[in-house]
Amino acid sequence: EVQLVESGGGLVQPGGSLRLSCAASGFIFSSHSMSWVRQAPGKGLEWVSYISSNTYTMYYEDSVKGRFTISRDNVKNSLYLQMSSLRDEDTGVYYCVREGYGDYVFDSWGQGTLVTVSS
Amino acid sequence: SSELTQDPAVSVALGQTVRITCQGDSLRTYYSSWYQQKPGQAPVLLIYGKNNRPSGIPDRFSGSSSGTTASLTITGAQAEDEADYYCNSRDSSGARVFGTGTKVTVL
Numbered sequence: 001e002v003q004l005v006e007s008g009g010g011l012v013q014p015g016g017s018l019r020l021s022c023a024a025s026g027f028i029f030s031s032h033s034m035s036w037v038r039q040a041p042g043k044g045l046e047w048v049s050y051i052s053s054n055t056y057t058m059y060y061e062d063s064v065k066g067r068f069t070i071s072r073d074n075v076k077n078s079l080y081l082q083m084s085s086l087r088d089e090d091t092g093v094y095y096c097v098r099e100g101y102g103d104y105v106f107d108s109w110g111q112g113t114l115v116t117v118s119s
Numbered sequence: 120s121s122e123l124t125q126d127p128a129v130s131v132a133l134g135q136t137v138r139i140t141c142q143g144d145s146l147r148t149y150y151s152s153w154y155q156q157k158p159g160q161a162p163v164l165l166i167y168g169k170n171n172r173p174s175g176i177p178d179r180f181s182g183s184s185s186g187t188t189a190s191l192t193i194t195g196a197q198a199e200d201e202a203d204y205y206c207n208s209r210d211s212s213g214a215r216v217f218g219t220g221t222k223v224t225v226l
Contacts, residue, residue, distance in 0.1 A: 035215060037217075044203075044205065044217060044218075044219055044220040045154075045156075045162065045205050045207075045217040045220070046217060047207070047214070047215040047216060047217055050213070050214075050215060057213070059212070059213045059214050059215070060214075061214065095161060095162075101164075101167045101168070101171070101173070102167065102168060103209065104149070104152070104207065104208065104209040104215050105152045105164065105167040105168075106152070106154070106162070106164060106207065107164050107167075107173065109161040109162055109163075110161065111161055112161060
């Protein structure tokens with residue numbers, strides 16, 4: 001069974017930093033591209049960042065470019081999101097998501113970790 | 120980056136058919152996938168590619184596409200289909216994008 005378990009969320013002040021982690025199990029992690037997707041309270045889904053299976057390619061949503069860094073460790077079966085210069089609008093649930101069944105198809109989701117940016 | 124636009128809300132009578140649409144220029148080139156999200160839960164993949172359903176997804180869910188519009192159809196809506204629905208695709212730069220979301224109410 002595919003499992004994606006996020007951790008690292010919490011309360012942080014504007015301008016602060018936070019590192020999210022996602023522990024993957026139940027599949028060959030190194031064979032799949034991964035993404036982070038977030039959802040602000042009461043709002044829709046927003047894709048945040050993507051990393052290819054071999055780590056060679058990364059993409060970012062425009063509002064997080066230069067502030068967020070996605071990475072992965074295929075030995076530890078883990079995905080990460082380093083977030084800095086956090087803003088109020090970064091508040092939300094952050095989901096770790098596997099791409100399967102093809103490019104940009106999000107076939108497995110974690111339960112999410114809540115990030116709250118507030119003073 | 121590209122945008123995908125959905126109607127904010129639709130309603131359907133129990134057992135009837137409803138179509139949810141997703142519009143965006145990137146859909147001329149790339150297929151859309153569809154997701155269902157119920158309150159307090161993570162989204163679930165419903166449809167991907169031309170019209171493919173992952174194992175366990177009921178066949179009352181189907182997808183189609185024409186030009187810049189992708190559609191998700193629920194044929195014979197059930198009470199448990201009341202949820203938020205999102206389309207997603209990608210743009211030419213590789214960025215992924217979600218639709219604005221549609222809230223489906225089953226009457």
